[in-house]
Amino acid sequence: MLSAEAVSLSFAGRSVLREVSLTVTPGEVLGLSGPSGAGKSTLARVLSGTLAPDAGRVLWQGSALPRHHPGPVAHVPQSPELAVDPRWTVGRILANAAPPDPEVLAALAIRPAWAERHPAELSGGELARVSLARFFLPTTRVLICDEITAQLDALAAQALWQALTPLARHRGMALIVISHDAALRRALCSRQITLDPRPVAA
Numbered sequence: 110m111l112s113a114e115a116v117s118l119s120f121a122g123r124s125v126l127r128e129v130s131l132t133v134t135p136g137e138v139l140g141l142s143g144p145s146g147a148g149k150s151t152l153a154r155v156l157s158g159t160l161a162p163d164a165g166r167v168l169w170q171g172s173a174l175p176r177h178h179p180g181p182v183a184h185v186p187q188s189p190e191l192a193v194d195p196r197w198t199v200g201r202i203l204a205n206a207a208p209p210d211p212e213v214l215a216a217l218a219i220r221p222a223w224a225e226r227h228p229a230e231l232s233g234g235e236l237a238r239v240s241l242a243r244f245f246l247p248t249t250r251v252l253i254c255d256e257i258t259a260q261l262d263a264l265a266a267q268a269l270w271q272a273l274t275p276l277a278r279h280r281g282m283a284l285i286v287i288s289h290d291a292a293l294r295r296a297l298c299s300r301q302i303t304l305d306p307r308p309v310a311a
């Protein structure tokens with residue numbers, strides 16, 4: 110189980126997260142919403158251990174979040190094109206943290222032929238799937254999906270979620286779905302929290 114206890118964070122004296130508390134249990138799909146700038150991506154970075162809070166703590170199975178990489182909590186970023194090295198091939202990107210998992214590659218319809226291509230040689234939907242596969246590792250127990258289908262058309266978005274959610278459920282992986290799309294959150298999530306106007310504990 111992942112939990113955040115009264116997590117607070119400021120950037121240059123400006124408070125972004127104010128005593129945010131939440132829990133995520135294995136296999137759960139939790140929705141996270143709030144207006145632009147509310148701190149959703151910042152919270153994702155804190156939960157995945159890439160950003161340390163000023164106050165409060167993040168616990169994994171009741172202990173401090175492990176510092177090793179890859180850890181149990183992965184944050185799939187909002188803009189995959191900004192999060193990958195454009196000089197790397199898709200094959201290298203996919204193999205960077207762990208050997209690619211054939212089941213994940215097949216479920217996300219990632220073609221072997223893409224291995225020699227660079228990120229700029231994929232469509233937005235293809236790159237979104239590669240970005241997802243990159244964080245969908247055997248060690249991942251909580252996958253934070255940060256607006257991962259916001260740039261896709263409705264059909265491509267639906268295909269991605271239809272591939273991702275059964276795979277995560279099958280592996281007992283929890284998902285945190287960050288999205289401005291209320292219908293999507295309703296369809297996917299068993300529980301939701303909102304970072305507006307004040308953090309709501311779950």
Ligand SMILES: Nc1ncnc2c1ncn2[C@@H]1O[C@H](COP(=O)(O)OP(=O)(O)OP(=O)(O)O)[C@@H](O)[C@H]1O
Pocket residue numbers: 120121125143144145146147148149150151152
């Ligand atoms: N490294 C940083 N340094 C300074 N300010 C930052 C930094 N990262 C984020 N912020 C600020 O923190 C606030 C929250 O940003 P964040 O990206 O978490 O919002 P968000 O809720 O995910 O927004 P959106 O829905 O637009 O993606 C914003 O005002 C942003 O400018």
